[in-house]
Amino acid sequence: MEQGWDEHQALASRSRAALLDVLRANGGAMGVDELAESVGLHVNTTREHLDRLVSAGLVSRAPEHRTTRGRPRILYRHREPEGARVRNVIDGVLLAGYGHAMASPSATAELAGRQAAGDLIPEGLLERARTPQEARRILVTELERLGFAPRDEGDGLRLCRCPVESLARERSEVVCAAHLGMTSALVERIGQLEVLDATPFIDGESCIVRLRPTRVIEEGTAQVPGEGTAQVQGA
Structure with a gap:
């Protein structure tokens, strides 16, 4: 970071x-x-x-x-600090789970992150992509607005800042799962890409969320993975 x-x-x-x-x-x-x-x-x-x-x-x-x-x-x-909206979402995720038994804190946090994505970027304010390259550009822009300081390194996007880094290091199973849910929901709304998986703090500093393009076989059918993958690094 x-x-x-x-x-x-x-x-x-x-x-x-x-x-x-x-x-x-x-x-x-x-x-x-x-x-x-x-x-x-x-x-x-x-x-x-x-x-x-x-x-x-x-x-x-x-x-x-x-x-x-x-x-x-x-x-x-x-000015409102960068990442303040993300911190508010994470606070909500933690408070919502307090005092409740759950089978998997990570799965619950990921679902909560998905549900909170609409609060971060309401419907109608997120551009829909026409190509995987355009989807990547839109995603970079939105992650920058959320305070992750993305940097394009050619073969991936490095997120140089985490709005809740100290908390993420202490409770990565909750915070990083919520981040994954938020990112997955945003990617689905942008279109053209899908999230494969995520590895928090893989190098001790940044996390990696792997993405790949999607393509539609026929109108009205489900999307299937396209060829090739792209990496997004961040928290």
Whole structure:
């Protein structure tokens, strides 16, 4: 997984937590001078803290749009962390299973992940593919939006970040099964591909979900595997 500032590290500082609170309460974009005054810090110190919050994905920054001459200010605003929707789904999966006896936690989590896929990407907001290559592109785009940081490596797609990595390492039989269910449901909705299997943390860092193209023999009949396979690596 990519190394960088995560949410917990970024909020370990009271000053950074205070800056985030100000941005949340404001709801809009703010300049560094305004933020520094709000929390009682020097502008340079404030800028360093904001850099950490941006690195953790808790704050976004962009140049101010100006209609007059002059160097535009850099404005900051609060943003929902990448992968927040995935974390919410996993929390729901874990809470739903708490206190209930089940024959297979992994199978139950995979089913729950499938059912939660519609909450992540509602019907009508997921593009339908016409070719396996297009399906791969759509899947990469959606996984990026969900916070997995996919990277195309030619022979596969590497997911460089897991929104719930620490939890996945502790309870991979539940978390990774839920991820598999979510991914399988999304792949089926996109079309042209099918999930073969998944291996979590195969190299200690990334997981592999194997995919292969599907093709329709005749209209109204089931799809059967096409020739060749493609690999998607990730958490």
